[in-house]
Amino acid sequence: MNLYDLMFYLFAALTVISGFFVVTNRNIIYSGFFLLFTFFGVAGIYVLLGADFVAIVQLIVYVGGILILLLFGVMLTNKITNVEIKTGTINIYPATIAIGLLTGSLLAALINSSWLTVSTAAPEPTTKALGTMLIQEYALIFELLGIILLIALIGAASMARREK
Amino acid sequence: MKEYFSNIYTALVTIFIGMKVTLKHLFVPSVTIQYPDVKPELPERERNRLYVNMDDCIGCDQCARACPVSCIQIETTKALPAEDLGKTSNGKKKALWVTGFTIDFSKCCYCQLCVFPCPTDCIYMTDVYEFSEYQRDDLIFDFVTLTPEERQQKRDNLAKFNAEKEAEKLKAAAESKPKIETEQKKDQPKE
Amino acid sequence: MMYDFFVDLFGNTVIAGIASGILMSLLPLFLFILPYALFAVLAERKVSAHMQDRLGPMRIGWHGWNQTIADIIKLIQKEDIVASDTDKPLFNFAPVLVFAGSYAAFAAIPFSSYYIGSEVDLGIFYIIAVTGLVVAGILMAGWASNNKYSLLGSMRSVAQIVSYEIPTMLVVLSLVMVSETMSLHTLSEMQTGYFWNWYIFGGPGFSLTKFLLIPSMLIGFIIIYISTLAEVNRVPFDIPEAESELVAGYHTEYSGMKFAMFFLAEYANMYAVSAIVAALFFGGYQSPVGYLGNLLGVEWLIPIEQFLWFAAKGLFFVFVQMWLRWTLPRLRVDQLMAVSWKYLIPIAFVNLIVIGFITLI
Numbered sequence: 001m002n003l004y005d006l007m008f009y010l011f012a013a014l015t016v017i018s019g020f021f022v023v024t025n026r027n028i029i030y031s032g033f034f035l036l037f038t039f040f041g042v043a044g045i046y047v048l049l050g051a052d053f054v055a056i057v058q059l060i061v062y063v064g065g066i067l068i069l070l071l072f073g074v075m076l077t078n079k080i081t082n083v084e085i086k087t088g089t090i091n092i093y094p095a096t097i098a099i100g101l102l103t104g105s106l107l108a109a110l111i112n113s114s115w116l117t118v119s120t121a122a123p124e125p126t127t128k129a130l131g132t133m134l135i136q137e138y139a140l141i142f143e144l145l146g147i148i149l150l151i152a153l154i155g156a157a158s159m160a161r162r163e164k
Numbered sequence: 165m166k167e168y169f170s171n172i173y174t175a176l177v178t179i180f181i182g183m184k185v186t187l188k189h190l191f192v193p194s195v196t197i198q199y200p201d202v203k204p205e206l207p208e209r210e211r212n213r214l215y216v217n218m219d220d221c222i223g224c225d226q227c228a229r230a231c232p233v234s235c236i237q238i239e240t241t242k243a244l245p246a247e248d249l250g251k252t253s254n255g256k257k258k259a260l261w262v263t264g265f266t267i268d269f270s271k272c273c274y275c276q277l278c279v280f281p282c283p284t285d286c287i288y289m290t291d292v293y294e295f296s297e298y299q300r301d302d303l304i305f306d307f308v309t310l311t312p313e314e315r316q317q318k319r320d321n322l323a324k325f326n327a328e329k330e331a332e333k334l335k336a337a338a339e340s341k342p343k344i345e346t347e348q349k350k351d352q353p354k355e
Numbered sequence: 356m357m358y359d360f361f362v363d364l365f366g367n368t369v370i371a372g373i374a375s376g377i378l379m380s381l382l383p384l385f386l387f388i389l390p391y392a393l394f395a396v397l398a399e400r401k402v403s404a405h406m407q408d409r410l411g412p413m414r415i416g417w418h419g420w421n422q423t424i425a426d427i428i429k430l431i432q433k434e435d436i437v438a439s440d441t442d443k444p445l446f447n448f449a450p451v452l453v454f455a456g457s458y459a460a461f462a463a464i465p466f467s468s469y470y471i472g473s474e475v476d477l478g479i480f481y482i483i484a485v486t487g488l489v490v491a492g493i494l495m496a497g498w499a500s501n502n503k504y505s506l507l508g509s510m511r512s513v514a515q516i517v518s519y520e521i522p523t524m525l526v527v528l529s530l531v532m533v534s535e536t537m538s539l540h541t542l543s544e545m546q547t548g549y550f551w552n553w554y555i556f557g558g559p560g561f562s563l564t565k566f567l568l569i570p571s572m573l574i575g576f577i578i579i580y581i582s583t584l585a586e587v588n589r590v591p592f593d594i595p596e597a598e599s600e601l602v603a604g605y606h607t608e609y610s611g612m613k614f615a616m617f618f619l620a621e622y623a624n625m626y627a628v629s630a631i632v633a634a635l636f637f638g639g640y641q642s643p644v645g646y647l648g649n650l651l652g653v654e655w656l657i658p659i660e661q662f663l664w665f666a667a668k669g670l671f672f673v674f675v676q677m678w679l680r681w682t683l684p685r686l687r688v689d690q691l692m693a694v695s696w697k698y699l700i701p702i703a704f705v706n707l708i709v710i711g712f713i714t715l716i
Contacts, residue, residue: 003372029498033445036491056477056484064487064520068513071494075510125476127537172698176577182682186406196410 008048015041032071039063053127211274212293214267216307220252220286223260227278227287235271236278239264241318244325252284262308263315269295270303380462388461391666392622393423399677406681433611438501441608445499449492450609450616456488457620460627465540467640467661478539479527482631483520486586489624490516493595493605496617500608508604511688512588512595518695519585519592525703526579529710530635533558533568539631543639550643555636567713571706576636578703580672583628585695587621590680597685629672633665640665 018037025031039062046055134142197204206212223240240260243249249258279288297303308315397412397420404411412419437446463478475481490513497509533554534542545559546552555572557565585592588604596604606617633639640661648656686694 003369006369006373029442029445033491033495036488052475052477053480056480059484059487060480063491064484064517068487068490068494068517071491071498072510072513075494075498075506127477179679179683183678186678186682189408190402190405192408194405194408194410196408198410198413 004048008045011041011044011048013041014038015045028074029071032067032074035070036063036067039067050124051126053125053130206291206293210291210293211276211289213269213290213295214272214278214287215290215292216265216267217286217288218262218265218307218309220254220284221262221265221307222252222256222258222284223262223265224283226281226283230277230281232275232277233271233273235268237264237266237268238262241315241322243318244321252286254284256284261310261315261318263310263318265307266304267307268304270300387466387666388458388619388623388626391626391670392619393427395622395625395670395673396423396426396618398674399680402674402677403681406678427615430611430615435611435613438608440501442499442501445495446608447613449496449499450613450620452492452495453489454492454616454620454623456485456490456492457624457627459485459488461623463539464627464630465543465634465639466665467658468540468544469658469661475538477537479531479542479631479635480537482539482627483524483527486516486520489620496609497605500605502608504601504603505605505607508595508597508601508607511601512605515588515592515595515691515695516586518692519582519699522578522582522695522699522703523586525700525707526575526582527635529571529575529703529707530554532707532711532714539634539639543634543641546638547641549645550638552641553636553638553643564713564716567716568710571710571713572636574702574706575710576632578699578706579635580632580675582695582699583632584676584679585691587624587628587676589625589676591683591686592691593685594688594691625673625676626669629669629676630665632672633668637668639668 015038018034018041021034022031022038025034039058043055043058043063046052046058223238225238225240228234228236228238239262241263243259243261249261251257274289276289295303310318400422401411401419412422415421415425437443460482463475463481465478493509493512493516497505497507497512500506530542531537534545536542536545546554548559550556552559555569555576557568557572588595595601596606601607606614609617642660642664646657646660648654648660
């Protein structure tokens with residue numbers, strides 16, 4: 001076991017444990033803040049995989065953007081003075097069956113697949129390659145994604161205006 | 165559109181004007197007085213703590229009567245005929261031992277009304293304004309120069325003198341007047 | 356270097372890696388941030404005092420030089436008050452998160468060509484990313500305090516930081532387009548030589564692009580300075596902690612060392628954004644006039660000089676922040692949003708496009 005393994009297990013444990021708390025915690029605010037650590041752990045794992053750009057985009061988009069908006073939304077839409085932000089459990093039996101099936105299939109896939117192992121080399125910076133690919137090979141998809149986001153933006157703006 | 169750019173222009177220009185002003189003030193010598201080290205010069209007629217020059221005090225009680233808050237307490241004891249108390253600096257003859265002269269500065273309102281009636285100008289305002297205390301009793305200032313023993317002695321002297329005089333009077337009366345009168349005089353309390 | 360030493364000491368690469376990692380990550384804290392914060396807090400008070408024709412702290416040491424040390428001793432001794440209705444785990448964790456966020460930014464700041472915490476290829480991008488932790492921490496602090504002023508302050512703070520991140524990113528992006536790198540170290544190395552190689556003067560080399568870039572760079576600098584000022588919640592963008600409206604904003608309920616952590620994070624942030632501005636536009640750690648070490652032929656003097664130049668540039672921008680603080684009144688919330696969305700972002704966009712065209716030439 002070397003340092004990278006140790007760090008991987010650290011980040012993996014952070015991700016899994018905080019993910020567990022996100023699901024089980026009954027207070028939405030707590031779930032939101034545990035989500036922060038989940039995202040952070042995932043970003044760490046990306047870094048260990050050599051995907052530095054994706055890791056930082058993960059931090060910017062999920063921690064800096066989505067998580068903050070989520071917490072913001074929760075805090076603004078609930079009455080702050082008398083805290084009643086709780087999540088309940090419903091539909092236990094169908095959920096158990098579905099989760100069991102999903103876990104089983106995931107485990108089967110994990111066990112049955114033959115993993116490709118590559119000896120670890122020092123990871124190269126990926127930004128330039130990523131940029132070239134986005135602009136050349138996947139230009140259409142990239143543009144389409146941009147248009148989808150723009151549509152979402154326009155939709156949100158028109159909903160927010162609500163002129164009588 | 166024109167307004168948009170003029171807004172930007174005014175914002176930038178006014179920020180730079182403001183920054184110029186503050187930068188100028190960075191090098192202006194400060195107006196702060198480092199108080200306990202450097203004391204501000206007070207005006208000539210400022211009113212602060214009172215002082216009584218007991219050498220000149222004749223115990224006339226005029227200051228105590230002038231005081232609107234009754235913070236001055238004076239106790240006087242008559243001097244014996246044999247004693248010579250001397251004169252004040254402006255030539256008044258002293259006839260009383262001042263055995264008590266306290267000013268309670270927790271009451272004093274610094275109105276200076278006690279200063280003007282004084283016939284010998286012995287009570288006056290000083291420039292001392294730092295005399296805060298932890299106990300209120302410490303703000304009662306005693307100006308009498310005599311020691312407590314001396315004061316007691318003066319009072320005893322007077323009492324003894326009065327008693328002697330009384331006794332002499334009594335004796336003289338007993339010789340000349342009828343007895344009933346002397347009985348009446350005996351009832352009067354002696355101090 | 357330190358890693359090798361620990362390998363010798365422990366005979367185990369894992370422990371050595373951890374130990375050297377911890378030690379290296381603590382180095383900037385004790386070597387730079389704490390002394391800087393001590394100095395900056397005093398400087399703030401002194402600058403503010405002299406700008407208002409006062410003297411500021413004068414009693415402790417010569418001209419109050421030890422005032423901050425006395426303050427820190429006081430803060431350490433203070434009772435740690437936690438109000439009974441606060442959300443305790445979050446309340447206790449928030450200052451740590453805020454400080455961690457602002458401290459993590461220092462990992463990628465190039466102090467000198469020999470000392471840079473982590474020479475990540477995405478330096479500037481990384482710094483912007485970890486600032487997200489500060490936002491989350493502020494939100495956490497405001498929520499956990501269970502106090503309306505704290506919550507309002509943190510809400511305002513987050514709204515402000517999120518909106519001002521956009522112009523910052525756009526200016527950074529335009530600079531990345533010009534320099535074709537995101538590493539602050541490479542960026543600083545590119546601006547070596549004399550001050551006319553700085554990006555505020557159009558970058559290295561003498562060509563038509565350089566002179567065309569100068570006005571765009573000037574605009575970019577002004578935009579990024581204003582928006583980073585807003586991101587660290589300094590006056591005139593201090594509505595999150597507006598004393599006259601919100602007591603102290605998100606750290607109203609904090610006392611003692613937890614408050615000190617917020618305070619330290621604020622000052623660390625001030626330096627971090629100043630350092631980013633210095634590294635992007637003003638040559639980073641490069642000297643504007645050449646090095647004494649080169650002149651004397653003393654090799655080891657150069658990194659020290661670079662460090663001093665970098666500290667000086669950063670401190671100058673921190674000084675300008677203080678200067679602005681005592682010049683401008685606070686903005687209203689709608690004015691604040693108007694500045695970001697109506698002025699900075701459109702101008703930054705146009706600037707980005709203009710710079711793109713110029714670099715294409």
